[in-house]
Amino acid sequence: MPEILLGHLHHVSLASVLQLAEGESFSGWIRIGEKSKMGFSNGNITQASIGDLVGVAAVREQFLIKSARFVLDKGQPVDGPALGHVMSLVMDGCRIADEWHRLCPMVLDVVEVDGVALQPDVHGVVDGLDGSRCVFEIAMKVGARGSGVVDPLLMLLENGNLAEVADPKHELVDDWFFQSGDQSVDAPAPTPAPSNRPIPEYYDALDTGRVALKIREFATAEAAFLDALLARPEDRIATQNLRRTRQLRDLELS
Amino acid sequence: MRMNPRKRTLTVKIVYYGPGLSGKTTNLQVLHGRFPADNKGALVQLDTESERTLFFDYFPLALGNLAGFKVKVDFFTVPGQSFYHATRRAVLDGVDGIVFVADSSPSREEANGVSHGDMVRNLDGSGRKLEDVPHIYQWNKRDVRGAIPVKVLERTLNPEQALSVEAVAKDAVGVFETQSLLIRAVFNHVRAQQGWVRKHA
Numbered sequence: 001m002p003e004i005l006l007g008h009l010h011h012v013s014l015a016s017v018l019q020l021a022e023g024e025s026f027s028g029w030i031r032i033g034e035k036s037k038m039g040f041s042n043g044n045i046t047q048a049s050i051g052d053l054v055g056v057a058a059v060r061e062q063f064l065i066k067s068a069r070f071v072l073d074k075g076q077p078v079d080g081p082a083l084g085h086v087m088s089l090v091m092d093g094c095r096i097a098d099e100w101h102r103l104c105p106m107v108l109d110v111v112e113v114d115g116v117a118l119q120p121d122v123h124g125v126v127d128g129l130d131g132s133r134c135v136f137e138i139a140m141k142v143g144a145r146g147s148g149v150v151d152p153l154l155m156l157l158e159n160g161n162l163a164e165v166a167d168p169k170h171e172l173v174d175d176w177f178f179q180s181g182d183q184s185v186d187a188p189a190p191t192p193a194p195s196n197r198p199i200p201e202y203y204d205a206l207d208t209g210r211v212a213l214k215i216r217e218f219a220t221a222e223a224a225f226l227d228a229l230l231a232r233p234e235d236r237i238a239t240q241n242l243r244r245t246r247q248l249r250d251l252e253l254s
Numbered sequence: 255m256r257m258n259p260r261k262r263t264l265t266v267k268i269v270y271y272g273p274g275l276s277g278k279t280t281n282l283q284v285l286h287g288r289f290p291a292d293n294k295g296a297l298v299q300l301d302t303e304s305e306r307t308l309f310f311d312y313f314p315l316a317l318g319n320l321a322g323f324k325v326k327v328d329f330f331t332v333p334g335q336s337f338y339h340a341t342r343r344a345v346l347d348g349v350d351g352i353v354f355v356a357d358s359s360p361s362r363e364e365a366n367g368v369s370h371g372d373m374v375r376n377l378d379g380s381g382r383k384l385e386d387v388p389h390i391y392q393w394n395k396r397d398v399r400g401a402i403p404v405k406v407l408e409r410t411l412n413p414e415q416a417l418s419v420e421a422v423a424k425d426a427v428g429v430f431e432t433q434s435l436l437i438r439a440v441f442n443h444v445r446a447q448q449g450w451v452r453k454h455a
Contacts (some may be wrong), residue, residue: 015344023256023265088298091310094341095300102337
């Protein structure tokens, strides 16, 4: 019988899971959510995929998953050469996650990118930069993968091709959500956090929202469900709760 | 400390913590350079792609045998830049011993304090207290002009009066002393607190 360990990234970080797998010379598969998995052979990562992304790029993208269940399914070693030193992959993944977290709320504008070769994902984001929307919002709109655009965007910033807008017109990004009224509840992209505000944990936000809703603290509940959507874009439960909060608030106001 | 009874191995995780440019990487480079080739793995170093600053260093070292177990020590540094929160938390995960490398330069007094606070918070976030983790302070860059007096460093960063070592890591001064004192403290801690090495031997 295969040995299986279940968990949630909300409680145990992917970095911890991978360090455990390496330390235990784990062989088999780690599955994260529905679309993501890693194959192991004696503690080395030999395969990784998330959607259509494979290899090291997939490992990097997996570090941006904030909330998902994971399963360690012990079994036969998974064929393939090691994708790299496990601790290097872990540290690189953590770095990407930290850089993405730093980049998401930034509002950028284009200074000069003529003649700069850009990959399609990066090109999509750069094209969307308008000095008012933040990076997260644009990346979600164009469907760019965070792990694929982090380093190119930082490089463009460092080289002066892009610049951070000091006083963005659209500073409170939650406004974007509210401006589009009730339809915003079903909008494909959640609102990103303003600068210096950490991306919240999904379950914490959901719990906070539910408690606030019970005691009719609509503003708190609304903010909490928006936070939940920020942590888990397009989440059905958070979306429904947000809609319910607004309906109840409007009823009370009327 | 990770123990694998089947393979009879013990793995100890030592982390060098401290503000950016305090000398954490230099410590690891000096250590790596001095240990015999047969006992050590490669020094793994990662650069950040954007800023070209050293982001992370790591190397494993075989220390010998303890109570029938092969002992391996993994040395890590954390990235100093403030926004690498998740990375520092990941490196501290399961840490067995910490060297806090403080920069004695007068202009780095505040950075030392910020990094120290960050370390305490990160440990706290994983349910651990600094006083429960073997740790040692290294007062590095003692050769800089106007170095912060050791008394001040001790008062501000080390009120718990943990062990401390004065160092000039770039000249290899104090580097080995720091490392050996910490490893001794880690194993004393394991013996005193758990005693399971002997139990499993």
